[in-house]
Amino acid sequence: xxxxxxxxxxxxxxAGFVVINAMMVTAAWxxxxxxxxxxxxxxxxxxxxxxxxxxxxxxxxLLKLIQKEDIVPTNADRxxxxxxxxxxxxxVLAGLAVFPWAPGWVPxxxxxxxxxxxxxxxxxxIPVWMAGxxxxxKYALLGGMRAAAQAVSFEVPLLLxxxxxxxxGGSLRLxxxxxxxxxxxxxxxxxxxPGSVAxxxxxxxxxxxxxxxxxxxxxxxxxxxxGITTEYVGMKFGLIYLAEYLHTxxxxxxxxxxxxxxxxxxxxxxxxxxxxxxxxxxxxIFWVRWTLLRYRADQFMALCWRVFVPVSLACxxxxxxxxxxx
Amino acid sequence: MDPENYDPEGxxxxxxxxxxxxxxxxxxxxxxxxxxxxxxKAVPYPGYLHRGVEKLCEKLSYVMITPIVDxxxxxxxxxxxxxxxxxxxxxxxxxxxxxxxxxxxxxxEMQRVGSHLLWLGTFGLDMGGALGGGASVxxxxxxxxxxxxxxxxxxTGSRFHYNTLTVGGNRHDVPAGFAxxxxxxxxxxxxxxxxxxxxxxxxxxxxxxxxxxxTVDAKLAMELGVSGxxxxxxxxxxxxxxxxxxxxxxxxxxxxxxxxxxxxxxRYEVRMAELRExxxxxxxxxxxxxxxxxxxxxxxxxxxxYKGKVGQAYAAVEGPRGELGxxxxxxGTDKPYRCKIRPPSYHAVSLIPYxxxxxxxxxxxVTLGSLDPILGEVDR
Numbered sequence: 001x002x003x004x005x006x007x008x009x010x011x012x013x014x015a016g017f018v019v020i021n022a023m024m025v026t027a028a029w030x031x032x033x034x035x036x037x038x039x040x041x042x043x044x045x046x047x048x049x050x051x052x053x054x055x056x057x058x059x060x061x062l063l064k065l066i067q068k069e070d071i072v073p074t075n076a077d078r079x080x081x082x083x084x085x086x087x088x089x090x091x092v093l094a095g096l097a098v099f100p101w102a103p104g105w106v107p108x109x110x111x112x113x114x115x116x117x118x119x120x121x122x123x124x125x126i127p128v129w130m131a132g133x134x135x136x137x138k139y140a141l142l143g144g145m146r147a148a149a150q151a152v153s154f155e156v157p158l159l160l161x162x163x164x165x166x167x168x169g170g171s172l173r174l175x176x177x178x179x180x181x182x183x184x185x186x187x188x189x190x191x192x193x194p195g196s197v198a199x200x201x202x203x204x205x206x207x208x209x210x211x212x213x214x215x216x217x218x219x220x221x222x223x224x225x226x227g228i229t230t231e232y233v234g235m236k237f238g239l240i241y242l243a244e245y246l247h248t249x250x251x252x253x254x255x256x257x258x259x260x261x262x263x264x265x266x267x268x269x270x271x272x273x274x275x276x277x278x279x280x281x282x283x284x285i286f287w288v289r290w291t292l293l294r295y296r297a298d299q300f301m302a303l304c305w306r307v308f309v310p311v312s313l314a315c316x317x318x319x320x321x322x323x324x325x326x
Numbered sequence: 327m328d329p330e331n332y333d334p335e336g337x338x339x340x341x342x343x344x345x346x347x348x349x350x351x352x353x354x355x356x357x358x359x360x361x362x363x364x365x366x367k368a369v370p371y372p373g374y375l376h377r378g379v380e381k382l383c384e385k386l387s388y389v390m391i392t393p394i395v396d397x398x399x400x401x402x403x404x405x406x407x408x409x410x411x412x413x414x415x416x417x418x419x420x421x422x423x424x425x426x427x428x429x430x431x432x433x434x435e436m437q438r439v440g441s442h443l444l445w446l447g448t449f450g451l452d453m454g455g456a457l458g459g460g461a462s463v464x465x466x467x468x469x470x471x472x473x474x475x476x477x478x479x480x481x482t483g484s485r486f487h488y489n490t491l492t493v494g495g496n497r498h499d500v501p502a503g504f505a506x507x508x509x510x511x512x513x514x515x516x517x518x519x520x521x522x523x524x525x526x527x528x529x530x531x532x533x534x535x536x537x538x539x540x541t542v543d544a545k546l547a548m549e550l551g552v553s554g555x556x557x558x559x560x561x562x563x564x565x566x567x568x569x570x571x572x573x574x575x576x577x578x579x580x581x582x583x584x585x586x587x588x589x590x591x592x593r594y595e596v597r598m599a600e601l602r603e604x605x606x607x608x609x610x611x612x613x614x615x616x617x618x619x620x621x622x623x624x625x626x627x628x629x630x631x632y633k634g635k636v637g638q639a640y641a642a643v644e645g646p647r648g649e650l651g652x653x654x655x656x657x658g659t660d661k662p663y664r665c666k667i668r669p670p671s672y673h674a675v676s677l678i679p680y681x682x683x684x685x686x687x688x689x690x691x692v693t694l695g696s697l698d699p700i701l702g703e704v705d706r
Contacts, residue, residue, distance in 0.1 A: 038461070038462075041462055042461065042462050042465035042466065043465060043466070043469055044465065138339060138341050139341075142363060142687065145363075146363075213454065213457075213458040213459060214459075214531055216458070217688075220688070221348055221457065222348050222349040222451055222452050222453070222454075222460070222691055223349065223687050223688050223691045224687070225347060225348060289457075289458055289459070290458065290459060290461070290462050291459050291462065292454070292458070292459040292529070292531055293450070293453040293454035293458070293459045293460055293529065293531045293532055293535060294453060294454055294458065294459075294460075294531070294535075294688075295531055295534070295535075296534070296535060296686070296688045296689065297363070297686070297688065298686070299534050299535075
C-alpha cells in the first residue's frame with residue numbers, strides 16, 4: 001500500500017484506473033437512469049426488457065454498438081474522423097484527475113486545478129468541430145460550426161462565474177475551494193447573492209458546453225438530423241455519446257465542488273456527499289432536458305452576451321467587494 | 327475566383343432537407359440554398375408519396391373508393407371519407423338522414439381533435455428534438471390521441487382507416503356506451519389542453535421560437551389558395567363549417583377563432599382554440615343525436631351495383647388543415663369518370679418558397695411544422 005502511495009507513477013496509474021472505470025460505469029448506467037427518468041416524465045415505462053427493470057440495458061446497448069459495421073464515409077477525412085471520438089473521450093476524462101473526491105483523496109493535487117479543468121473542458125470543442133468537419137456531410141458541418149460558435153460564446157460566462165468561487169475561496173486549488181466552504185458555508189448559499197447567481201449561471205453555461213437541451217444546437221436532431229454524429233456508427237458514435245454524458249457528469253461534479261461545498265456536509269464529511277450533490281445536479285440537468293424546447297442559435301448567443309456575461313461580471317464584482325470588505 | 331464567371335448562387339451551399347429527414351413530416355424534400363445557415367432560396371419537391379389515388383378512383387366503383395381516400399390525409403381519415411362521399415351525394419342528389427348528418431358532424435369534430443393533437447406533438451418534436459422536451463410534448467399528445475382512437479374503434483371497429491361512410495349515409499351506428507366513453511374522453515382532453523398551454527405558452531423558449539417566425543401574409547395566402555388554420559391565423563375569417571355549412575353544422579353553434587399576426591405562434595393559438603372548440607362541439611352533440619335511420623339508401627350487395635348519374639359535382643369540407651374538396655365527373659357507370667381531390671396541405675406546402683428565404687434552418691423547420699402538411703395528402 002505504502003509503495004503505491006509513495007510512487008507518483010503507480011499512484012497515478014491506480015487512481016486513474018479506478019476513477020476512469022468508475023466514471024465510465026456511472027455514465028453507462030446514468031443513460032439507463034435517464035431513460036427511466038424520461039419514461040416517468042412521459043407516462044411510459046422506459047427500458048424493461050433486459051435484466052430487472054431494464055438494468056442491463058447499457059450492456060445490451062454496448063454489445064449492439066460494438067457489433068456494428070465500422071463505416072467511414074467516402075471522401076471523409078479519415079484521420080480526423082477516426083481521431084475525434086477518442087480525443088473527446090480523453091479530454092473529458094482528463095478533467096477528472098484534479099477533483100478532490102474526499103478530504104485527502106485527490107489523484108493529482110494541482111495548485112491550478114480549476115484552471116486545468118476549465119481549459120481541458122474548453123478543448124472539447126475541438127474534437128466536436130473535428131467530427132463535424134471531417135464527416136464530409138453538410139448537416140455535420142453545420143453542427144460543427146454551431147458547436148464552435150457556441151463554445152466561444154459560452155466560455156465567457158462559464159469562466160466568469162467560475163471566478164466567483166476563486167475569489168471567495170482565495171485559491172485555484174479545488175481542495176482549498178472546498179475547504180473554504182467547510183461547515184455549510186457553501187458558496188451557493190453564502191454570501192447570499194453573487195454565489196447563488198453564479199451557481200445558476202455556471203450550470204447553464206455548463207449545459208451549453210456539454211451541448212445539452214436547451215442549448216443542444218450542435219446536434220439539434222430535428223434540424224440537422226443528428227448534427228455532428230450524423231455519419232458516425234457503432235462504437236465511434238458510442239464514444240461521442242458517452243463523452244457527452246461524461247461531460248455532463250463532470251460539469252455536475254464541478255458545480256457541486258465549486259458551489260455546493262464538495263465533500264462537506266452534515267455528519268461525517270466524505271465522498272458520499274460529493275456524489276450525492278453531483279447526482280442531484282445531474283438529475284436536474286435531465287429534468288431540464290426532458291422539459292424544455294431548444295433555443296435557436298442566434299437567440300441563445302444573444303442570451304449569452306446580453307444576459308449571462310453582464311450578470312456574471314456583476315457577480316464577480318460583488319464577490320470581490322465582499323471578499324475585500326467583509 | 328474568376329470575376330467574369332462569378333455566380334452568386336454557386337457560392338452557396340445546397341442542402342437537400344429530406345426526403346429522409348426527421349422533421350419533414352413524411353417523405354418530402356426541400357432544396358435549400360444556404361449562405362452560412364441563412365436560406366437564400368428554397369424549392370419544395372413533393373411527390374415521394376404519390377400513389378395515384380385519383381387514378382384509382384377512376385378504376386373503382388363508388389362504394390370501393392371510401393377506404394382508398396382514407397389513406398390520403400392519414401391523420402384525419404373520417405374527414406376524407408366525408409369529403410368524397412359528400413361529392414358523390416351531391417352528384418346523385420341523395421339526401422342524407424338527419425341522424426347520419428349528426429353522426430358525421432360528431433365524427434368530424436372528434437377527428438379534428440385527434441388531428442390537432444398529432445400536429446401539436448410533431449410541432450413539439452420540431453422544436454425540442456426527439457430526445458428532449460419536444461418528445462415529452464409528443465408523448466403526451468399521443469397519450470390523448472390513443473383515447474380518441476379507442477372511441478373510433480368502439481364506433482367503427484377500426485382505429486385508423488374506418489371505411490364507415492358511404493354514399494347516402496353511414497355504415498356504423500354508434501354502439502351502447504359510446505356516449506359515455508366520448509364524454510369522459512373529451513372532458514379529459516379538454517382539461518389536458520390547459521396543461522399543454524401551461525407547458526408551451528408559458529415557456530419563454532417556445533414563444534421565442536414561434537413569435538414573429540414564418541409570418542404568412544394574408545394576401546399571399548389567398549393567392550396560393552391556402553385555407554384552414556393558416557388562413558385564419560393570418561386574419562381571414564373563413565371557415566366552411568360556418569360559411570358553407572354541410573352535414574349538421576347549420577344546427578351547431580360554432581365560434582371561429584381568428585388571429586391577425588400570421589406567425590407560427592398565431593397558428594398555434596388558432597389550432598389550440600379550434601381544439602377546444604371541437605371538444606365543446608363534441609360534448610354538445612353527444613347527447614343530442616336525433617333518432618332515425620343512418621343511411622338513405624339500401625346497402626348494396628355488390629360493389630358495382632350502385633350506378634351514379636351523369637354530371638359533375640364539387641363538395642368541400644373544412645378539414646383540420648383547411649378546405650378539403652372533391653370534384654367528381656360521372657358518366658353514368660358504377661365508377662366516376664374523373665375524381666379530383668383538392669388537398670389543403672398541397673397549398674400550404676406551396677408557401678415554403680415564400681417563407682423560407684431570409685430564415686435559418688431552425689426557423690424553416692419550425693415554419694414547416696407550423697404549416698402542418700400531411701404528405702399523403704399532398705402527393706395523393
